[in-house]
Amino acid sequence: MTIAQADSARHPCFNAEAHRSFGRAHLPVAAGCNVQCGFCDRRYSCVNESRPGVTARLLEPEEALEAALRAVKQMPHLSVIGIAGPGDPLADAGRTLHTLEALRKALPHILLCLSTNGLALPLHAAALSSLGVGHVTVTVNAVDPSIGADIYTWVSDGARRLTGTDATALLLERQEEGIRRLKAAGVTVKINSVVIPGINDRHVQAVAQAVSSWGADLMNCIPLLPVQGTRFARTPSPDPQMMRRLRDEAAILIPQMRHCTRCRADALGLLGEEGQLEDVCHGPLPAHRKLHACGQ
Ligand code: CLF
């Protein structure tokens, strides 16, 4: 692969300067999820990388490729195509890898990006890197299984469904292994951490310390946005002062992203613009594919 895998100068999320001139398109091809986060309502997009409460629709890989080609044609400033849900892109990895493979063939110079909870990452890290996915985001909300157990309701590994610290210890092990494999392959890795007051806000430094030692390049602390009907519906969002302090403290250990705009799983254009993939499709995306429960 001759493309510059780690060309962060053109990546609007990994480079604060680039976000003013370069945009991204998200292809919503990944429906299911293999974990249950306590702040997630599965009817909506993955809160680990998206804005909660915004429904995305699912595209078939072929439709996604077609939409990407149109988007790139209409928006020459698009530098990145990412897969960020609406569920976890590696929970049903076949669809995601098929889409990435088609994109890589059709658009050899576009940057490819993916966001995941990391559970299935060790299994697919080599495939991602060989397809030229140069940027991956892994959501790590805790590096202590007992804190993780307050965040995750269950983790599903094949036929096994684990709960409590068994679940979070497994997730943590996979996240570390997956990140180490990506780094060994030269992939640039960002960590997203959802800050939940009273649960993991005093744990952000420990997360920063651990992910930095695994080789991660960048960290994006995301304030919890409470979603109705979830375990954290009544937990207040951390205020901007708390977020600034946590980021400043974590910045000693790992560079911080501070310009995240919480995109939709079908976002299109510059960060902060309200563009959606639908804008470049012929008419609205098929209504019957509107997601109801992340495919579960
Ligand atoms: Fe998309 Fe995520 Fe790639 Fe960016 S978004 S998969 S790294 S191309 Fe960016 Fe959006 Fe924040 Fe994500 S602003 S939610 S960090």
Ligand code: SF4
């Ligand atoms: Fe929801 Fe799965 Fe994303 Fe967690 S990883 S926020 S459960 S879609």
